[in-house]
Amino acid sequence: MEQSKPLAYEQSSQYxxxxxxxxxxxxxxxxxxxxxxxxxxxxxxxxxxxxNEPMDEINFLTADEQVKLCRYYEGQIxxxxxxxxxxxxxxxxxxxYMKRFFLRNTMMDYHPKDILxxxxxxxxxxxxxxxxxxEFGKNLQLPTTDMVLALEFPVSQGLKFEYMVHHPxxxxxxxxxxxxxxxxxxxxxxxxxxxxxxxxxxKKILLTDLPLIYQPSQLAIAAFxxxxxxxxxxxxxxxxxxxxFDKELxxxxxxxTILIDETLIENASVSVSVATEIDARLRLCKNPAxxxxxxx
Numbered sequence: 001m002e003q004s005k006p007l008a009y010e011q012s013s014q015y016x017x018x019x020x021x022x023x024x025x026x027x028x029x030x031x032x033x034x035x036x037x038x039x040x041x042x043x044x045x046x047x048x049x050x051x052n053e054p055m056d057e058i059n060f061l062t063a064d065e066q067v068k069l070c071r072y073y074e075g076q077i078x079x080x081x082x083x084x085x086x087x088x089x090x091x092x093x094x095x096x097y098m099k100r101f102f103l104r105n106t107m108m109d110y111h112p113k114d115i116l117x118x119x120x121x122x123x124x125x126x127x128x129x130x131x132x133x134x135e136f137g138k139n140l141q142l143p144t145t146d147m148v149l150a151l152e153f154p155v156s157q158g159l160k161f162e163y164m165v166h167h168p169x170x171x172x173x174x175x176x177x178x179x180x181x182x183x184x185x186x187x188x189x190x191x192x193x194x195x196x197x198x199x200x201x202x203k204k205i206l207l208t209d210l211p212l213i214y215q216p217s218q219l220a221i222a223a224f225x226x227x228x229x230x231x232x233x234x235x236x237x238x239x240x241x242x243x244x245f246d247k248e249l250x251x252x253x254x255x256x257t258i259l260i261d262e263t264l265i266e267n268a269s270v271s272v273s274v275a276t277e278i279d280a281r282l283r284l285c286k287n288p289a290x291x292x293x294x295x296x
Contacts (some may be wrong), residue, residue, distance in 0.1 A: 030063050040109075061107065077095050093127055175220060218256060
Protein backbone atom coordinates (compact mmCIF):
# COMPACT_ATOMS: atom_id res chain seq x y z
CA MET A 1 0.00 0.00 0.00
CA GLU A 2 1.34 3.41 -0.94
CA GLN A 3 2.11 5.54 2.09
CA SER A 4 0.42 8.93 2.22
CA LYS A 5 2.80 11.85 1.89
CA PRO A 6 3.23 14.11 4.95
CA LEU A 7 1.49 17.45 4.81
CA ALA A 8 3.62 20.37 3.63
CA TYR A 9 3.43 22.04 7.06
CA GLU A 10 4.67 18.87 8.77
CA GLN A 11 7.86 19.13 6.71
CA SER A 12 8.48 22.74 7.73
CA SER A 13 11.09 23.94 10.22
CA GLN A 14 8.27 25.51 12.25
CA TYR A 15 6.59 22.14 12.77
CA UNK A 16 9.87 20.38 13.54
CA UNK A 17 11.66 22.99 15.69
CA UNK A 18 9.26 25.64 17.01
CA UNK A 19 6.44 23.80 18.80
CA UNK A 20 6.35 23.57 22.57
CA UNK A 21 4.05 22.77 25.45
CA UNK A 22 3.35 25.53 28.01
CA UNK A 23 5.52 23.65 30.51
CA UNK A 24 8.42 23.51 28.04
CA UNK A 25 8.17 27.24 27.37
CA UNK A 26 8.30 27.95 31.11
CA UNK A 27 11.32 25.69 31.61
CA UNK A 28 13.24 27.19 28.67
CA UNK A 29 12.60 30.76 29.81
CA UNK A 30 13.45 30.02 33.42
CA UNK A 31 16.72 28.31 32.49
CA UNK A 32 17.65 31.16 30.12
CA UNK A 33 16.89 33.82 32.74
CA UNK A 34 18.74 32.05 35.56
CA UNK A 35 21.84 31.57 33.39
CA UNK A 36 21.67 35.20 32.22
CA UNK A 37 21.38 36.57 35.76
CA UNK A 38 24.42 34.60 36.90
CA UNK A 39 26.47 35.74 33.91
CA UNK A 40 25.35 39.38 33.94
CA UNK A 41 25.82 39.68 37.71
CA UNK A 42 29.48 38.69 37.35
CA UNK A 43 29.97 41.17 34.50
CA UNK A 44 28.36 43.99 36.47
CA UNK A 45 30.59 43.21 39.47
CA UNK A 46 33.68 43.35 37.24
CA UNK A 47 32.46 46.55 35.59
CA UNK A 48 31.81 48.29 38.92
CA UNK A 49 35.17 47.13 40.22
CA UNK A 50 36.96 48.46 37.14
CA UNK A 51 35.15 51.78 37.50
CA ASN A 52 35.78 51.91 41.29
CA GLU A 53 32.04 52.04 41.95
CA PRO A 54 30.22 50.30 44.82
CA MET A 55 28.27 47.15 44.05
CA ASP A 56 24.65 47.85 44.93
CA GLU A 57 21.92 45.24 45.10
CA ILE A 58 20.50 44.56 41.62
CA ASN A 59 16.86 43.75 41.02
CA PHE A 60 17.08 41.55 37.92
CA LEU A 61 14.10 40.97 35.66
CA THR A 62 12.21 37.71 36.02
CA ALA A 63 11.34 35.51 33.05
CA ASP A 64 7.69 36.58 33.37
CA GLU A 65 8.62 40.28 33.29
CA GLN A 66 10.68 39.75 30.15
CA VAL A 67 7.70 38.03 28.52
CA LYS A 68 5.50 41.01 29.41
CA LEU A 69 7.97 43.50 27.97
CA CYS A 70 8.28 41.39 24.82
CA ARG A 71 4.46 41.39 24.52
CA TYR A 72 4.43 45.17 24.76
CA TYR A 73 6.94 45.58 21.94
CA GLU A 74 5.14 42.95 19.86
CA GLY A 75 2.11 45.21 20.18
CA GLN A 76 4.25 48.09 18.94
CA ILE A 77 5.02 46.07 15.81
CA UNK A 78 1.29 45.71 15.20
CA UNK A 79 0.91 49.49 15.54
CA UNK A 80 3.88 50.31 13.29
CA UNK A 81 3.00 48.09 10.32
CA UNK A 82 -0.13 49.99 9.16
CA UNK A 83 1.91 53.22 9.36
CA UNK A 84 4.48 51.67 7.00
CA UNK A 85 1.71 50.15 4.85
CA UNK A 86 3.07 46.67 5.55
CA UNK A 87 0.81 43.61 5.35
CA UNK A 88 -0.44 41.48 8.22
CA UNK A 89 1.94 38.78 6.99
CA UNK A 90 4.97 41.02 7.59
CA UNK A 91 3.56 42.02 10.97
CA UNK A 92 2.98 38.41 12.02
CA UNK A 93 6.42 37.30 10.86
CA UNK A 94 8.12 40.11 12.79
CA UNK A 95 6.12 39.27 15.93
CA UNK A 96 7.01 35.58 15.69
CA TYR A 97 10.67 36.47 15.11
CA MET A 98 10.65 38.39 18.41
CA LYS A 99 9.01 35.48 20.24
CA ARG A 100 11.53 33.00 18.90
CA PHE A 101 14.54 35.22 19.55
CA PHE A 102 13.67 35.99 23.17
CA LEU A 103 12.80 32.39 23.93
CA ARG A 104 16.50 31.65 24.39
CA ASN A 105 17.98 35.16 24.56
CA THR A 106 17.71 37.65 27.37
CA MET A 107 16.74 41.32 27.32
CA MET A 108 19.66 41.93 29.64
CA ASP A 109 21.84 41.37 26.55
CA TYR A 110 19.56 42.82 23.86
CA HIS A 111 16.99 45.56 24.38
CA PRO A 112 13.65 44.54 22.81
CA LYS A 113 13.24 47.89 21.04
CA ASP A 114 16.45 47.27 19.09
CA ILE A 115 15.39 43.71 18.31
CA LEU A 116 11.96 44.98 17.21
CA UNK A 117 13.37 47.10 14.39
CA UNK A 118 15.68 44.33 13.18
CA UNK A 119 12.89 41.71 13.27
CA UNK A 120 10.61 44.05 11.33
CA UNK A 121 13.25 44.82 8.70
CA UNK A 122 14.05 41.11 8.29
CA UNK A 123 10.33 40.30 8.01
CA UNK A 124 9.94 42.68 5.07
CA UNK A 125 12.55 40.62 3.25
CA UNK A 126 11.12 37.24 4.29
CA UNK A 127 7.63 38.23 3.11
CA UNK A 128 8.89 39.82 -0.14
CA UNK A 129 7.81 43.34 0.79
CA UNK A 130 11.32 44.66 0.65
CA UNK A 131 12.37 48.22 1.25
CA UNK A 132 15.87 49.62 1.40
CA UNK A 133 17.44 50.13 4.81
CA UNK A 134 17.55 53.86 4.09
CA GLU A 135 13.83 53.95 3.33
CA PHE A 136 13.13 51.82 6.41
CA GLY A 137 15.08 54.19 8.66
CA LYS A 138 13.49 57.27 7.10
CA ASN A 139 9.94 55.95 7.48
CA LEU A 140 10.54 55.15 11.16
CA GLN A 141 12.53 58.36 11.72
CA LEU A 142 15.49 56.42 13.10
CA PRO A 143 18.58 58.57 13.76
CA THR A 144 20.73 55.71 12.43
CA THR A 145 20.15 52.23 11.03
CA ASP A 146 23.52 50.86 12.12
CA MET A 147 21.98 48.90 15.00
CA VAL A 148 19.29 47.42 12.74
CA LEU A 149 21.94 45.96 10.45
CA ALA A 150 24.35 45.00 13.25
CA LEU A 151 21.71 42.85 14.92
CA GLU A 152 20.69 40.91 11.79
CA PHE A 153 23.24 38.16 12.43
CA PRO A 154 22.53 37.73 16.19
CA VAL A 155 18.79 37.65 15.43
CA SER A 156 19.36 35.12 12.65
CA GLN A 157 21.31 32.96 15.10
CA GLY A 158 18.43 33.19 17.55
CA LEU A 159 16.07 32.07 14.78
CA LYS A 160 18.42 29.17 13.93
CA PHE A 161 18.56 30.78 10.45
CA GLU A 162 15.01 29.51 9.87
CA TYR A 163 13.15 32.49 8.43
CA MET A 164 9.98 30.89 7.06
CA VAL A 165 6.94 31.46 9.29
CA HIS A 166 3.51 29.88 8.79
CA HIS A 167 0.61 32.06 10.01
CA PRO A 168 -3.10 31.42 10.68
CA UNK A 169 -4.08 33.95 7.99
CA UNK A 170 -3.86 31.61 4.98
CA UNK A 171 -5.70 28.65 6.57
CA UNK A 172 -8.34 31.10 7.87
CA UNK A 173 -8.99 32.23 4.30
CA UNK A 174 -9.05 28.58 3.25
CA UNK A 175 -11.75 27.86 5.83
CA UNK A 176 -13.70 30.89 4.60
CA UNK A 177 -13.77 29.41 1.10
CA UNK A 178 -14.35 25.82 2.21
CA UNK A 179 -17.30 26.66 4.48
CA UNK A 180 -19.11 28.10 1.45
CA UNK A 181 -19.01 24.68 -0.24
CA UNK A 182 -19.53 22.43 2.78
CA UNK A 183 -22.95 21.06 1.79
CA UNK A 184 -25.44 22.85 4.01
CA UNK A 185 -26.70 26.28 2.93
CA UNK A 186 -24.57 29.10 4.33
CA UNK A 187 -25.78 32.55 5.33
CA UNK A 188 -23.18 34.53 3.40
CA UNK A 189 -23.83 37.75 5.30
CA UNK A 190 -23.09 35.99 8.60
CA UNK A 191 -20.04 34.25 7.12
CA UNK A 192 -18.63 37.53 5.80
CA UNK A 193 -19.37 39.26 9.09
CA UNK A 194 -17.57 36.49 10.98
CA UNK A 195 -14.61 36.44 8.64
CA UNK A 196 -14.36 40.21 9.04
CA UNK A 197 -13.68 39.62 12.76
CA UNK A 198 -11.18 36.79 12.27
CA UNK A 199 -8.12 38.94 11.59
CA UNK A 200 -8.70 40.85 14.81
CA UNK A 201 -8.79 37.59 16.77
CA UNK A 202 -5.60 36.40 15.07
CA LYS A 203 -3.87 39.65 16.07
CA LYS A 204 -4.74 38.93 19.69
CA ILE A 205 -3.53 35.34 19.32
CA LEU A 206 -0.17 36.59 18.03
CA LEU A 207 0.40 38.50 21.29
CA THR A 208 0.34 35.27 23.32
CA ASP A 209 2.33 32.03 23.43
CA LEU A 210 -0.35 30.29 21.35
CA PRO A 211 1.63 30.41 18.05
CA LEU A 212 4.42 28.47 19.81
CA ILE A 213 1.97 25.82 21.02
CA TYR A 214 -0.66 25.22 18.30
CA GLN A 215 -0.50 24.76 14.54
CA PRO A 216 -1.61 27.65 12.27
CA SER A 217 -4.64 25.71 10.99
CA GLN A 218 -5.76 25.02 14.57
CA LEU A 219 -5.42 28.69 15.47
CA ALA A 220 -7.32 29.65 12.32
CA ILE A 221 -10.35 27.50 13.09
CA ALA A 222 -10.27 28.71 16.71
CA ALA A 223 -10.24 32.32 15.46
CA PHE A 224 -13.28 31.53 13.30
CA UNK A 225 -15.23 30.02 16.20
CA UNK A 226 -14.31 32.84 18.59
CA UNK A 227 -15.19 35.47 15.97
CA UNK A 228 -18.51 33.71 15.31
CA UNK A 229 -19.67 33.92 18.91
CA UNK A 230 -20.82 37.52 18.52
CA UNK A 231 -23.39 36.62 15.84
CA UNK A 232 -24.10 32.95 16.55
CA UNK A 233 -22.16 31.66 13.53
CA UNK A 234 -19.94 29.54 15.82
CA UNK A 235 -22.69 26.88 15.85
CA UNK A 236 -22.60 26.72 12.05
CA UNK A 237 -18.82 26.28 12.20
CA UNK A 238 -19.33 23.41 14.66
CA UNK A 239 -21.55 21.67 12.11
CA UNK A 240 -18.96 22.38 9.42
CA UNK A 241 -16.26 20.69 11.51
CA UNK A 242 -18.45 17.61 12.03
CA UNK A 243 -19.10 17.42 8.27
CA UNK A 244 -15.51 18.07 7.27
CA PHE A 245 -13.92 15.81 9.88
CA ASP A 246 -15.16 13.03 12.14
CA LYS A 247 -17.08 13.97 15.30
CA GLU A 248 -14.21 13.03 17.63
CA LEU A 249 -11.80 15.38 15.86
CA UNK A 250 -14.47 18.09 15.73
CA UNK A 251 -14.97 17.77 19.49
CA UNK A 252 -11.20 17.98 20.03
CA UNK A 253 -10.94 21.13 17.92
CA UNK A 254 -13.85 22.73 19.74
CA UNK A 255 -12.35 21.91 23.15
CA UNK A 256 -9.03 23.34 21.96
CA THR A 257 -10.85 26.53 20.96
CA ILE A 258 -12.21 26.90 24.49
CA LEU A 259 -8.66 26.73 25.86
CA ILE A 260 -7.44 29.26 23.30
CA ASP A 261 -10.31 31.63 24.10
CA GLU A 262 -9.52 31.38 27.83
CA THR A 263 -5.88 32.22 27.07
CA LEU A 264 -6.93 35.33 25.15
CA ILE A 265 -9.11 36.46 28.05
CA GLU A 266 -6.33 35.88 30.59
CA ASN A 267 -3.64 37.61 28.50
CA ALA A 268 -4.64 41.25 28.66
CA SER A 269 -2.43 43.66 26.74
CA VAL A 270 0.56 45.07 28.63
CA SER A 271 -0.02 48.71 29.53
CA VAL A 272 2.45 51.51 28.89
CA SER A 273 2.90 52.05 32.63
CA VAL A 274 3.78 48.38 33.26
CA ALA A 275 6.17 48.31 30.29
CA THR A 276 7.81 51.56 31.41
CA GLU A 277 8.37 50.24 34.93
CA ILE A 278 9.94 47.00 33.67
CA ASP A 279 12.02 48.91 31.10
CA ALA A 280 13.35 51.27 33.78
CA ARG A 281 14.56 48.30 35.85
CA LEU A 282 16.01 46.66 32.75
CA ARG A 283 18.33 49.62 32.21
CA LEU A 284 19.82 49.00 35.67
CA CYS A 285 20.63 45.34 35.01
CA LYS A 286 21.83 45.36 31.41
CA ASN A 287 24.95 43.37 30.59
CA PRO A 288 27.91 45.82 30.53
CA ALA A 289 29.74 43.42 28.19
CA UNK A 290 27.27 44.50 25.51
CA UNK A 291 27.91 48.21 26.17
CA UNK A 292 31.03 49.63 24.41
CA UNK A 293 31.00 52.59 26.80
CA UNK A 294 31.23 50.51 29.98
CA UNK A 295 34.43 50.12 31.98
CA UNK A 296 34.30 46.36 31.34
